[in-house]
Amino acid sequence: VSRSKGLRGTESQKELRIPSQFSQEQRIAMKEALKVFPTVFHTSFIRHEVIGNYSHLFTVKGSDPSMQPYMLLAHIDVVPAPDRGWDVPPFSGLERDGFIYGRGTLDNKNSVMAILQALELLLIRSYIPRRSFFIALGHDEEVSGINGAQKISALLQARGVQLAFLVDEGSFILDGFFPNLKKPFAMVSVSEKGAINLMLQVNMTPGHSSAPPKETSIGILAAAVSRLEQTPMPNMFGGGPLRTALEQLADEFPFPTNIILNNLWLFRPLVSRLMERNYITNSLVRTTTALTMFNAGVKVNVIPPVAEAIINFRIHPAQTVQEVLKLAKDIVADDRVQFHVLDAFDPLPVSSSDDQALGYQLLRQTIQSVFPEVNIVAPGTCIGNTDSRHYLNLTTSIYRFNPVYLQPQGFSSIHGINEKISVQAYETQVKFIFEFIQNGDTDMEPVPHLHEL
Ligand SMILES: CCCCCCCCCCCCCCCCCC(=O)N[C@@H](Cc1ccccc1)C(=O)O
Numbered sequence: 001v002s003r004s005k006g007l008r009g010t011e012s013q014k015e016l017r018i019p020s021q022f023s024q025e026q027r028i029a030m031k032e033a034l035k036v037f038p039t040v041f042h043t044s045f046i047r048h049e050v051i052g053n054y055s056h057l058f059t060v061k062g063s064d065p066s067m068q069p070y071m072l073l074a075h076i077d078v079v080p081a082p083d084r085g086w087d088v089p090p091f092s093g094l095e096r097d098g099f100i101y102g103r104g105t106l107d108n109k110n111s112v113m114a115i116l117q118a119l120e121l122l123l124i125r126s127y128i129p130r131r132s133f134f135i136a137l138g139h140d141e142e143v144s145g146i147n148g149a150q151k152i153s154a155l156l157q158a159r160g161v162q163l164a165f166l167v168d169e170g171s172f173i174l175d176g177f178f179p180n181l182k183k184p185f186a187m188v189s190v191s192e193k194g195a196i197n198l199m200l201q202v203n204m205t206p207g208h209s210s211a212p213p214k215e216t217s218i219g220i221l222a223a224a225v226s227r228l229e230q231t232p233m234p235n236m237f238g239g240g241p242l243r244t245a246l247e248q249l250a251d252e253f254p255f256p257t258n259i260i261l262n263n264l265w266l267f268r269p270l271v272s273r274l275m276e277r278n279y280i281t282n283s284l285v286r287t288t289t290a291l292t293m294f295n296a297g298v299k300v301n302v303i304p305p306v307a308e309a310i311i312n313f314r315i316h317p318a319q320t321v322q323e324v325l326k327l328a329k330d331i332v333a334d335d336r337v338q339f340h341v342l343d344a345f346d347p348l349p350v351s352s353s354d355d356q357a358l359g360y361q362l363l364r365q366t367i368q369s370v371f372p373e374v375n376i377v378a379p380g381t382c383i384g385n386t387d388s389r390h391y392l393n394l395t396t397s398i399y400r401f402n403p404v405y406l407q408p409q410g411f412s413s414i415h416g417i418n419e420k421i422s423v424q425a426y427e428t429q430v431k432f433i434f435e436f437i438q439n440g441d442t443d444m445e446p447v448p449h450l451h452e453l
């Protein structure tokens with residue numbers, strides 16, 4: 001998408017804009033006061049509700065009821081953090097060398113705090129939005145979102161709300177993910193992979209370990225999961241957001257990659273193989289198979305009656321739950337291994353990233369203004385799952401983007417160790433949301449878009 005396209009506000013709208021410049025005092029307060037947002041909680045046109053005991057829903061009523069509302073989404077829960085391996089304790093929130101360390105600093109307390117902080121800063125400058133918006137802060141995203149996001153979504157549906165678009169976590173400004181691409185680019189995820197949690201179970205007759213049978217439940221199951229791990233699902237690289245992104249990025253690469261990416265009609269097989277070389281880009285071209293749990297055995301000298309394993313599949317947008325299960329059964333090819341699907345859902349619909357897509361264009365406009373050094377804003381597919389999938393009933397326009405730079409090392413720190421965000425990056429995220437909310441007051445309305453997969 002060229003930088004020249006985008007949204008244009010009227011002259012009067014431009015004049016009314018509050019510049020996103022903060023005093024030194026405000027910048028210090030932004031960092032220090034990571035606690036309360038008094039103005040947010042005491043503004044007459046903002047309603048705060050607690051949903052499902054712990055999730056938060058803010059309804060910010062705009063002055064123009066004819067404008068369709070949007071939603072900003074984040075989650076307050078985090079995954080556990082091992083005590084070992086961190087440079088500072090993971091729940092201390094300590095600052096070191098300009099970075100705030102801690103579990104959730106990138107996933108997703110940064111967004112929780114930056115959204116509320118940006119709104120607070122706008123309100124104390126007497127900002128009144130034209131377009132209404134919701135802020136939904138889920139409390140159980142890391143364990144499925146059923147008691148948080150799903151309840152908020154049901155409540156808003158009951159109230160007859162339809163959203164123009166929604167913005168959640170799920171992608172970043174990516175820096176250093178391709179070895180020969182020196183410049184960072186913004187990836188806005190317009191879809192996310194599907195998932196299956198599959199339990200494999202083998203039941204055998206227990207007995208004394210001194211006279212073992214030729215095969216045990218553990219041996220049979222281990223062989224089955226090993227076959228799954230050793231047999232990757234097919235490479236599905238071809239179309240969709242990934243192809244669009246690579247084509248948009250083509251000219252950012254040096255020769256000969258630029259030629260290759262500009263001619264995917266010819267070089268598609270080569271590119272699909274190159275993508276497999278790295279475990280992150282590999283996850284974009286196929287359904288991934290991750291062995292995540294394995295349980296068996298009750299005592300050192302008992303042949304175990306049951307062995308169980310859990311396989312976590314992340315489904316490529318070009319496949320379905322049923323197709324992946326069929327492939328998995330064919331790979332295991334052993335009737336003694338029982339399949340139990342614990343939970344499963346297909347890849348999410350693809351939201352529009354065209355010139356008429358309000359949410360996407362507002363993100364692009366704000367990225368270009370806050371990160372002028374970023375040349376490319378490209379659509380992508382989120383490899384993980386987010387709370388946003390619970391809002392399909394409210395909108396067809398779901399975008400996943402965090403206005404933060406991410407390097408491969410930072411990616412490993414999410415759910416890993418030494419998760420951290422620089423104070424400067426956090427300030428920039430606040431600035432981004434401060435601008436985004438104002439940009440949301442544009443008159444441009446989205447056109448209906450049919451989902452495609
Ligand atoms: C053109 C290609 C460029 C290279 C691509 C690089 C990709 C790096 C993108 C990094 C963004 C990853 C953000 C992932 C957010 C996922 C959030 C998450 O962890 N969600 C959980 C939710 C969940 C779901 C079901 C049960 C429990 C939890 C997850 O496991 O997916």
Ligand SMILES: [Zn+2]
Binds near residue numbers: 075107108141169
């Ligand atoms: Zn998250």
Ligand SMILES: [Zn+2]
Binds near residue numbers: 079107415
């Ligand atoms: Zn997470």
